[in-house]
Amino acid sequence: MQHQNLLMIISNELDSLNKSERKVADAIMLDPEAATHSSIASLAIKASVSEPSVNRFCKRFNTAGFPDFKIKLAKSLVSGVRFVNQNVDSDDTVEHFTPKIFDSTINDLSLVRDTIDHGVVNEVVNRLIDAERIYFFGLGTSGAVARDAENKFFRFNLPVSFHDDVLMMRMLASTGRSSDVFFVISHTGRTKEVIEISEIAVDKGSTVIALTSPGSPLSSICSISLEVNVPENTDEYMAMTSRIAHLVILDVLATGFTLRQGPDFLSHLEKIKSSLKPTRLSKDK
Amino acid sequence: MQHQNLLMIISNELDSLNKSERKVADAIMLDPEAATHSSIASLAIKASVSEPSVNRFCKRFNTAGFPDFKIKLAKSLVSGVRFVNQNVDSDDTVEHFTPKIFDSTINDLSLVRDTIDHGVVNEVVNRLIDAERIYFFGLGTSGAVARDAENKFFRFNLPVSFHDDVLMMRMLASTGRSSDVFFVISHTGRTKEVIEISEIAVDKGSTVIALTSPGSPLSSICSISLEVNVPENTDEYMAMTSRIAHLVILDVLATGFTLRQGPDFLSHLEKIKSSLKPTRLSKDK
DNA sequence: TAATTCTTGTAATAAAACTACATTATCAGG
DNA sequence: CCTGATAATGTAGTTTTATTACAAGAATTA
Incomplete structure (x- = not known):
């Protein structure tokens, strides 16, 4: 994780700084944004130290020099403003909370992008290609994801269906064949019904692919598990972003399928x- | 448009650049991270232009000069948005196309974040709060979005349903009341059935909210239109990202609803x- | 094709950052 | 409470980097 925030590092090590370093730190903390726009000379004046002291300060924090320091500082400001303090407040107006929700979704997507296991993705694509039938299972929110998946994979000339009815799921799972793939979507991976149904399908020798959270019960019992690492949502106003990540992963799988x-x-x-x-009005109308 | 990403601005204006500016842009795009660490001289060499050309390039994009440009570039790299000029190639492996798909989705989301009309969002929230009933309509992919919306708004103690059956839609639209809200989701905004049904609902005096593309036929006939600007997809391997944007917008609306x-x-x-x-296994199991 | 405008580069200048070294402060042991 | 060692800080000079002014060249239009 190279993404440790420079501003945080500075504030953490505040105590272990010597006098002039401390002066520089204070000057920066007072207005970090301004610091990214000032020269080493002006910052030195602002902190009442010499220019080399500022330079030494920068090097102390593992940066190549003042310009590099400014760049890293600027980066840490973005992540600070955008991701750290991005909860929706009860007095937020539309102008405030709209970008917050988008940014938090974007943030989660880039996390998943960076943590997803390409080997597993590859293996899942292989299994999907070998499948004679694919069933997408999901309840609640994941039901909508499963439905979207059906729509996408239907185009692939393959018997595909989605199900959000646990009785149907149970029947399908128990009559499953080894050439069938059950693609089970669950945010928590802890819904009892879904786990039971997946166990049945595994017992019958079908391939069960789970799209779920790491280390969940569902993840441990299925044939292959696509684990998606989306941080738990602490903010009650914030929406569940895992389903968005799930949709994008299904896009990835569909793309892999197509390419193959x-x-x-x-x-x-x-x-x-x-x-x-024919169902649409033409463009020029 | 306060936080439009510098990298995005550059890629958008690529066509309106002159020769040497274009060379500089290409050199930066090739490795933006490296650009933030190089001097004006080394970047000039990399782009095969003179140093002043690089400087002029920076000023063209409303930065004070090269150092300021580098800072803004560095900031734009943090936001999780990567430059995506990268279409999926037919010989891409999982390692290649997975981040491409994520990045393109992220890119589109940040575009929508920056172009969405807050006034319209606000008005839509008002109408939803005043509604005595909400119907979510959508076909195909938008059907999955509508289903997700139902799931989300159901929690709000309000009669809510989603429909993907055009006959049901038609019946509901023609028996609609003025206190009913029809929330119609359509990527293209050109599906004849959906437009007809919306027209019926409007005629009956119900509120019809459309979540669709700008300037579409659907957009012009409904009561309020939430226009979502997602670039057309030219790449046949690339997925449709508008539905993801739609989901996030529904999150925004739900948040606005909750806050109010x-x-x-x-x-x-x-x-x-x-x-x-009770439907879930406990955490410590 | 001549005049105009827009591009681009050269060379000089200015600004900024860095380094070596000198000075000053701090601290431990006598 | 010295004195020598070490650490901290600053000065001044050097190097690197960025900017500016201007001129040459390309493109465009009448």
Whole structure:
């Protein structure tokens, strides 16, 4: 994690600084944003120290020099403002909370992007390609994700369905064949029904792929687990962003699927696309 | 547009640049991180232009000069948004296309964040609060979005339903009352059935809110239109990201709704949350 | 094709950052 | 409470970096 915030590091080590270093630190803390725009000379004056003291201060914090320090400081300001203090407040207006919600979603997506296991993704794509049938299972919010997945994978010339009814799921799981893939989506990975149904499918010899949180019960019992690391939501106003991450991962899987089929597969996709044309008003109307 | 990402601005204005400016842009885009660490001289060499050309490039993008440019560039790199000129190639492996898909989604989300009309969002929240009933309509992919919306708004102690069956939609629209809100989701805003149904609802005096693309037929006939600006997808391998933006906007609307209800409403949400507890395995298991 | 405007580079200047070294402060042991 | 050692800080000079003014060249238009 190279993303440790420089401003935090400085404030943590405040006590272990000597006099002039401390003066520099204070001057920066007073207005970090201004510090990123000032020269070493002006900051030295502001802190009442010499220029080399500022320079030494920078090097003390593992930066190449003052310019590099400013860049890292600037970066830490962005993450500080955007991600650390990004909870929705009860007196926020639309102008305030709208970017907060977008930013928090974006933040979670980039986290998932950086932590997802490519090996597992690859393996899941392989299993999907080998599948003779794919069932997408999900309840509640994950039901909407499963539905979206059905819509996406349906285009692939493959028997695909989604289910959000636990009785249907149970029946399908118990009559599953080894060539069937059950793709189970669950944010928590702790919903009892879903776990039980997945166990049944595994017992019957079907492939069960889970899209869920790391270390969950569901994750441990299925054939392959695509673990998605989205931080728990502490803010009651904030929405659940894991479902968005799940959707993007399904996009990734669909892309992997398409690529593996080779270029002639694209014409099939084009056919499906154009089948919808008559339902739409033309562009120039 | 206060926090439009510098890197995005550059990539948007790529076409309007002259030759040497373009060379500089390309050199930066190739490795923005490296650009933040290089001197004006080394970047000039990398771009095969003179140093003043680099300087002029910086000023063109409303920065004080090269150092200021580097700071702003560094900031734009942090926000989780990466520059994505990268379409999925047919010979991409999982390692390649996974971040591409995430980045392109993130990119689109930040575009929507910066272009969404807060006034309209506010007005939509008002209408939703005044509603006695809310119907979410959507077909295909937007059906999954509508389903997610139902799940979210259901928690608000309000008669809410989602529909993806055009006959049901038609019947509901024609029996709609003025206190009913029809929330119609459509990526294209050109699906004939959806437009017809919306027209019926408008004629009956109901409020019709559309979540769709700017300037579409649907947008022009409904009561209020939440226009979402997501660039058209030219890459056949790339997924449709508008639905993700739609989901986030529904999160925004739900948040606005919750905030407007005041703090005592949170206990109601807590009640719903805890009602699901018995369906889950406990954490320590 | 000549005049105009827009681009781009050269060279000089200014600004900023860094380094070596000198000075001053701090502190431990006598 | 000295005195020598060590650490902290500053001065001044050097190097690097960025900017500016201006001129040459390319593109454009009448």
